[in-house]
Structure formats: C-alpha cells, structure tokens
Amino acid sequence: MNTVEIKTDVLVIGGGTAGPMAAIKAKQKNPELKVLLLEKANVKRSGAISMGMDGLNNAVIPGYATPEQYVREITVANDGIVNQKTLFAYAENSFSMIEELDSWGVKFEKDENGDYAVKKVHHMGTYVLPMPEGHDIKKVLYRKLKQTRINITNRLVATRVLTNADGRVARALAFDCRSGAYMVIRAKAVILCTGAAGRLGLPASGYMFGTYENPTNAGDGYSMAYHAGAELSGIECFQINPLIKDYNGPACAYVTGPMGGYTVNAQGERFIESDYWSGQMMQEFYQELAGGKGPVFLKVNHLAEETIANIETILHSNERPSRGRFHEGRGTDYRQDMVEMHISEIGLCSGHSASGVWVNERAETTVAGLYAAGDLACVPHNYMLGAFVYGRLAGESAAEYCATAELGEVNEVQVEAERERIFAPLTRQHGRAPAQVEYKLRRLVNDYLQPPKVARRMELGLARFAEIRADLEQMTASNPHELMRAAEVSFILDCAEMAASASLFRTESRWGLYHYRQDFPEAGGGEWQVHVQVKKSPTGDMTVFKRPLEPYLAPPEATEQYSYQHLRIKSEAAST
Amino acid sequence: MSYNPIDFPVKVNLDKCIADKGCTVCINACPLDVLAIDLSTGKAVMKYDECWFCLPCEKDCPTQAIHVDIPYLLR
Structure with a gap:
C-alpha cells in the first residue's frame, strides 16, 4: 500500500457536527493556520445529523433559562457526577452559538414576534427549541466550511493518534477506505469529533446497522483517545434510550x-x-x-x-x-x-448521558495538543448544541495552542507498527470475516453488559472479550471497505472492555438504569461522589481510578436535589 | 453472516439511474459507503448490507432513481 504524508497545524477528525464547527473556529481564530478536516464518510452527509435535526434539546436562552439554572438541572439529572466548569462553559456560550447558527441560515422556530419559541420538556427548566425546518443543517455547515476555506478529506478512517517523547500530539494515522492508501498526518493539534460509540450493543432486531446512533460512529475516538493515553470518564454511565x-x-x-x-x-x-x-x-x-x-x-x-x-x-x-x-x-x-x-441496546455517548473523553472547559483532554468535542467528549447531556459549542471551544483552544507548539517527531517504528496492524487483514488469505467477529462481540456486549449489571456477568464478559481480542488477529479483508469494518471491530472491542472495567469499578448504583448494579443496588455514600476514569497505563494495561469532583459552582438547591429520583407519577404509584 | 442477504434495502431504478453518465451523488452521500458502481450495468448498486436507512442517497439523487426500504429484519 502506498503512503501519503500530510502536514497540517490543526487536524480535526470527524466532520459531523462538532468537527465542522471546530475547523471553522480554529481557522477564524487564526487564518494563517492550516486546518484539515478528516471524515470517514463524506462531510456533506456525515454524522448524527446527516439528515438534519428537529430541535435543540438544551438551549439556554435568556428569558427562559439561566446558565446557573441549567447547570443545576444537569447536575441533578446526571446524579451529581459532573464537572460544573464544563457545563458552565457550554451554558454560557449556548445562546451566542444559537444566534451564530441562525445568522448562518440554520432555521429555529420563532413566535409571531420573531422570538425563539422555547418549549418545556425537562423536569425543571425550559430548554427545548424546535427546528421544524432543521433538515438543511448539514448544507449550512458545508457552505460555511467552503467559505472559510477549510481543507476537507473524505473517506479516511483514522485509527491512532501518536504522541512524541514529551507526550504531545504529533501524528495521526489513517487509511483511505476506498483506495487503501496509508495516511501519515503530521499535526500540532488534533481535535477528536468522532461521535458516539453507537455500534456497541447489538440491536434486538439483529440487524447490525439498525442502531440508534449513526452506525458509522463505532467508538473510533474513544479508542484513539485511550491509546493516546488520554483519560476517559463516566464510561460506566451507559447510553440506553x-x-x-x-x-x-x-x-x-x-x-x-x-x-x-x-x-x-x-x-x-x-x-x-x-x-x-x-x-x-x-x-x-x-x-x-x-x-x-x-x-x-x-x-x-x-x-x-x-x-x-x-x-x-x-x-x-x-x-x-x-x-x-x-x-x-x-x-x-x-x-x-x-x-x-x-x-435500546447500550452505547457510549456524552451527548445523551455522560460517557466520554475527559475534557476541561477549554475542550482540552489530558494529553497536550489533543482536544475533544461532541458526543465523545465528557460534557454530560450536551446534545447537538453542546457539540457546536465544544467544537468552537476546541477549535479556538487548538488554534491558541498552535501559536507556540512545534510539529513533533515520533518514533517511526510506531508508524510502521500501526501500518502492519491495520493492513494485516488484507494479507490473510483465510480467516474470520470482520462482520462475523463484530456480530459475536456485540452479542456478548448484550449478554454481559446490558443493565442491570452484576459483577460476575461483567467478569465473564471481560474473559470473552479477551477471546475476541485474539480473534482480531484472525480477521481477513478482501478490500479497503472490509478493512474499515475490521478496524472498527477493534474500536468496538476497546469500548466494550472500558465499559466493563469502569462498571465493575463503581461498586454502587447510580444514574438509574445506566448503572444499576444488582449486587450494589443502593447509591454509595460520599466515596462514590467521584468521577471514574479509564486510562491506558504506560505498560499498556487498562487502569481505572477515581478523580475527585471539583466543588460545585452552583450547588443544586435542596428542593431540586432529589427531583430526578422521583420521576414516577405519584397518584399512579399510590393507586397500585 | 450465516444467511444470504438477498433483500438489500437500497433499490436502484436502472432506467432512471445516470451513474453510467458519471453521476456519483448517492455513492458519495452514503455515510456507510455501501454503494458502488455495478461494473456489469454501470449503474449504482448496494454492495454491502450495512444500511442505516438514513436516506441521503434517496433524497440527494438527481433523478429520483433510489428507494430505500426498511431492512427486512426490523420491518
């Protein structure tokens, strides 16, 4: 396979929702920068909003909600396990993002006075802004990408982000799912915007691509962040819809x-x-x-x-x-x-729940030069508008970082090792079809990880996942398309192992069904008022550990604290 | 898979499809990259049964040559 080398300042991986915004904002922040948007599908129709979106679920609009009120509600909705600084960064930038999208041509529902027609769906506050004509949102983004002169490459499957000796981002590795070319991308900063791990559980229909999330989103970024040494958080807080x-x-x-x-x-x-x-x-x-x-x-x-x-x-x-x-x-x-x-079957998605790559209020991960935004970044319940806001924050942070960062060097052995790993299925004459390995893996995810959770089941799951890991070495592919599916199986497997390990670690129940442990059915005390982090150790093992909560900036009021614990209608409950 | 997938969700009307004249709109739109040119007809065809029934191929087709069925397993 031929190798193509590309040099850029900012590399954005994923061109769905957060990615285009990150690319545009990095370029606007510093027009001198080279910004490359890399997409596995085609930016025109990729990601969770390929056919548009019918509304904003979490708009913080003056007159209807305040950032403080929103932060308190999401803190309660996510059972207290939030970094409120990241929620504030979203909430405070929510309205200006709506206005900017509006100015670009995205249509939001307005009343007869031209004000945003906000609706109430949440338990406490009013945050839902319908978009009955939201089907054109990808067209609007694409137009803006072209106006901003962002370089776009489609049909590239990114597989790893490599760091230099100082632990700074230096390379991303990818391959073309049509030509099979190996892409070595030198970049000062990488922004992961690859969406949810939407192909984790197997849908009850048995159709592997009949998922809730766009099935292109196989957890690629979760896996890449993990192997780059970044912390992930709240992985045990599954997405179940x-x-x-x-x-x-x-x-x-x-x-x-x-x-x-x-x-x-x-x-x-x-x-x-x-x-x-x-x-x-x-x-x-x-x-x-x-x-x-x-x-x-x-x-x-x-x-x-x-x-x-x-x-x-x-x-x-x-x-x-x-x-x-x-x-x-x-x-x-x-x-x-x-x-x-x-x-539904389980997935990982911070857009809806909380599992993602750990980021601060500047969208920085724990790896220098690596940023994350959108469904894969741990900003609980941040939905589409959160993807846009964190896309902006990531783009601007990365642009600032590039002002002083140099292009890093990596040990070329790693680049060659990744080439061998990725292309190995093409060299095998006989072996297992990626689709068959994926089907089995995702069936095991259903069998062993679908809540309610219990330790023994998850331990057995981890043992079976280890067997699947051995099966990865047997996969065969006859073309670059099948090679893409083979690469995705390894992403899914990484996510499955993280999901089991984080769930085993948190020996309490929290977030209702998302982390309902039958062997620990009650919420733990203060010892579990913590984030659970997953990280790859320098020796390559998966480590799981606690990260303390930052003190709340807006503590939920006493009347709010238990509101999400009492969702059952009381009169109905009393009559049964 | 153990079954033979004979009922692919994406149906292409060969009379309307203009892929043989150079059109690749649906092939470029598909998020799963499951569409390709059928070398025997020059027309678009669903090559892999990996469909999200999301419809960009159908909506973006300039000649309305595509209809996407809900996959049989979940119909």
Missing part, C-alpha cells in the same frame, strides 16, 4: 411532548412525570416492564388532527425520515395507534 421498537429511532417525546404527546404503559396510563431522557427515567421504564405493565408506548392519538399532521411532518422529514415508512409498513397511524417502544 427509550426507542421505537425495532426501528430503534427516537420516539421523540421531545417533539411531541410540547404538543401534548407522552409516554404511557399498556393501559394507556402515564407513569413518568418527565419524558426527558435520564437514567432515572429509563429505570422507571424498566420497572414498568418488569411490573407487567408493558409494553410502553408513545401516545399521540388523543390529539387533534392538525397537531398530529404537524407531528408527522416534523418527525418524517427530519433526523430519521425513514420513520414514516417504518410505521406505514406496520400499518401504524398516529391517529389511531400508539407507537410501541422498547429499551
């Missing part, structure tokens, strides 16, 4: 809630006060099924025709537009029928 059964897309109570839709049990009764996704909400969902009151449904059939038609238009043209044909295939009509929901 209440989704449309089999379709595995969001039922979208955020869209339907403000219009009068809600989640019900089989008797058509509401059982949760708030449809905002949290571990505690998922725990109530799980209890409802365990209590014989399932399945759980999204109910909108009591609404007026024009409301239902509006819901249909939004949900069937945005984010996951194939939803309409899924319902059509089963003869589901919102006017008569409720939408059957289920509990």
